[in-house]
Amino acid sequence: MKSKVLEIKNVCFTRENKKILDNINLKVNNDKFVVITGPNGSGKSTIAKIIMGIEKPDSGQVVLDGKDITNLPINERADLGIGFAFQQPVKFKGITVYDILKLSSGKDMNKKEACEVLSKVGICAKEYIDREVNSSLSGGELKRIEIASVAVRNSKLTIFDEPEAGIDLWSFQSLIRVFEDMRKIVKGTTLIISHQERILNIADEIIVIKDGKVEKTGKREEILGDVFGQSLCCKLEDLK
Amino acid sequence: MEELDKTLLQKVTDIENADFKGAYNIRKNGAGIERKVTDNINIVTKEDGTGIDIYVKENTKFEFVHIPVIITQSGLKDVVYNDFHIGKNANVYIVAGCGIHNDHHKDSSHDGIHRFFLEEGAKVKYVEKHYGEGTGEGKRILNPVTEVNLKQGATLEMDTVQIRGVDSTVRATKGIVEDNATFVVSEKIMTHDNQYAETIFEVDLNGKKASAKVTSRSVATGNSEQIFKSKVTGNTESFGHVECDAIIKDSGKVIAIPEIIANDVDANLIHEATIGKIAGEQLIKLMSLGLTEEKAEEVIISGFLK
Numbered sequence: 134m135k136s137k138v139l140e141i142k143n144v145c146f147t148r149e150n151k152k153i154l155d156n157i158n159l160k161v162n163n164d165k166f167v168v169i170t171g172p173n174g175s176g177k178s179t180i181a182k183i184i185m186g187i188e189k190p191d192s193g194q195v196v197l198d199g200k201d202i203t204n205l206p207i208n209e210r211a212d213l214g215i216g217f218a219f220q221q222p223v224k225f226k227g228i229t230v231y232d233i234l235k236l237s238s239g240k241d242m243n244k245k246e247a248c249e250v251l252s253k254v255g256i257c258a259k260e261y262i263d264r265e266v267n268s269s270l271s272g273g274e275l276k277r278i279e280i281a282s283v284a285v286r287n288s289k290l291t292i293f294d295e296p297e298a299g300i301d302l303w304s305f306q307s308l309i310r311v312f313e314d315m316r317k318i319v320k321g322t323t324l325i326i327s328h329q330e331r332i333l334n335i336a337d338e339i340i341v342i343k344d345g346k347v348e349k350t351g352k353r354e355e356i357l358g359d360v361f362g363q364s365l366c367c368k369l370e371d372l373k
Numbered sequence: 374m375e376e377l378d379k380t381l382l383q384k385v386t387d388i389e390n391a392d393f394k395g396a397y398n399i400r401k402n403g404a405g406i407e408r409k410v411t412d413n414i415n416i417v418t419k420e421d422g423t424g425i426d427i428y429v430k431e432n433t434k435f436e437f438v439h440i441p442v443i444i445t446q447s448g449l450k451d452v453v454y455n456d457f458h459i460g461k462n463a464n465v466y467i468v469a470g471c472g473i474h475n476d477h478h479k480d481s482s483h484d485g486i487h488r489f490f491l492e493e494g495a496k497v498k499y500v501e502k503h504y505g506e507g508t509g510e511g512k513r514i515l516n517p518v519t520e521v522n523l524k525q526g527a528t529l530e531m532d533t534v535q536i537r538g539v540d541s542t543v544r545a546t547k548g549i550v551e552d553n554a555t556f557v558v559s560e561k562i563m564t565h566d567n568q569y570a571e572t573i574f575e576v577d578l579n580g581k582k583a584s585a586k587v588t589s590r591s592v593a594t595g596n597s598e599q600i601f602k603s604k605v606t607g608n609t610e611s612f613g614h615v616e617c618d619a620i621i622k623d624s625g626k627v628i629a630i631p632e633i634i635a636n637d638v639d640a641n642l643i644h645e646a647t648i649g650k651i652a653g654e655q656l657i658k659l660m661s662l663g664l665t666e667e668k669a670e671e672v673i674i675s676g677f678l679k
Contacts, residue, residue, distance in 0.1 A: 185661060187657055187661075206660070206666075207657060207660040207661055208660040208661075208663050208664055208665050208666070208669075211660065211661050211662060211663040212663050216661070217661045219654075219658065219661075221654075223652075223654045223655055223657075223658040225655060225673065225676055226590070226618070226676065226677050227590075227675075227676035227677050227678070227679040228672070228673070228676035232672075232676065233662075236659065236662050236664065236672065237662045239662075239663055282662070286662070286663075
């Protein structure tokens with residue numbers, strides 16, 4: 134029997150009289166690579182934020198490893214093993230890449246270890262380790278650092294909210310290789326919010342959200358044909 | 374030297390046990406207590422006893438000068454005039470600053486007036502740190518004045534820091550920058566409780582290709598108030614950039630008053646000012662790494678003032 138790491142039960146979320154999530158029920162199994170996909174505005178990112186505690190549902194429950202975490206603050210969810218990579222990586226003043234990796238790892242990580250993590254996400258570690266996480270870094274660089282910052286946590290559930298958003302095609306081409314290697318980098322269960330075909334192609338399971346509801350869930354091979362048929366995802370060719 | 378003196382000296386110079394390298398002059402409660410000069414750096418007491426003159430020979434290769442001031446006597450009002458005469462092409466690292474320990478009810482204050490005269494091609498890194506401590510109700514007041522005169526091709530880089538314990542400060546910095554000379558100022562201030570901090574920058578870019586860059590980062594917490602006034606005047610083909618960036622917390626207040634004056638068509642002057650509370654997204658990001666909200670705030674502020 135599959136064991137589930139995360140369960141979302143009857144979650145509803147309404148803002149400004151718009152029902153963004155309408156009674157969402159989901160289960161995510163252990164050690165799987167799961168992609169949540171669906172059209173823009175379908176509520177995908179809201180689900181991710183509700184799991185991390187960035188948004189609070191109006192009703193319903195979020196259960197991690199059998200424990201109800203619906204009312205826990207973000208940091209306690211992080212302590213219980215949820216990692217979150219932001220759609221728009223957050224910038225800081227005076228905080229370096231090394232500082233973020235140390236904070237993220239929760240231990241006194243040395244520079245060599247930090248460099249190894251950066252190399253895994255395709256960043257030349259020596260050049261970046263002491264740079265500030267600010268606007269002097271490009272969108273692609275910030276994305277890679279964001280990925281590194283969640284990868285070092287070894288969370289049991291790591292969420293990536295639209296990793297393809299906000300970066301140019303060329304940065305995405307190289308970033309996608311990082312995601313293809315994601316299983317080697319990130320341990321535990323990975324949950325990615327995405328509409329990219331190449332990310333969907335590496336999923337074990339796919340969840341399709343439409344109009345704030347779960348439309349379909351299943352194994353990649355079961356879902357993919359239908360998804361492309363409905364043009365829910367963006368093929369790389371469309372970007373060219 | 375007492376342990377308290379050493380502790381205060383370490384707070385303002387980051388050097389343990391007052392073990393200073395190079396030339397130094399330590400002033401305590403209004404009088405010099407220790408001094409050392411080197412072959413290239415001479416320190417002379419002014420004839421009227423109001424302060425010291427520091428002479429750095431031309432072509433001096435990198436050397437240190439420390440001139441810390443400590444005040445442990447409650448109620449003391451110390452005023453000192455220090456003049457730095459830096460010879461042609463000399464390169465020195467100067468550390469100044471004042472530490473006040475006040476356990477009593479009377480106000481203690483130190484007004485340090487520092488004037489810098491850099492000859493052609495001279496290079497100075499000037500670090501100034503202010504710190505106050507003590508349990509008394511007496512206020513700890515610091516009013517540093519810095520006047521900088523940069524001749525052709527000279528560079529002065531000034532780092533000024535006030536992190537804790539100073540109840541009231543008015544910090545005035547003036548600069549006159551000649552041809553190809555560069556004046557760089559980085560200021561970091563944190564105020565808390567009912568503290569007041571005022572910063573006044575006035576820089577005249579008089580020479581061709583003169584440049585000035587002023588960066589101020591400040592955090593105002595509690596009921597504290599800060600005022601940042603800057604006035605950069607470009608009188609010729611020159612470049613000036615002033616950046617004031619402030620975080621406010623609790624009932625903290627920050628006022629930024631920028632003034633840039635271009636008196637020449639080739640003067641290129643920029644002023645940027647940002648005031649606001651800690652960005653919510655920064656807190657969320659750090660909390661998602663397992664930090665509590667309080668710890669996340671602490672990390673953001675200490676990074677900002679690093």
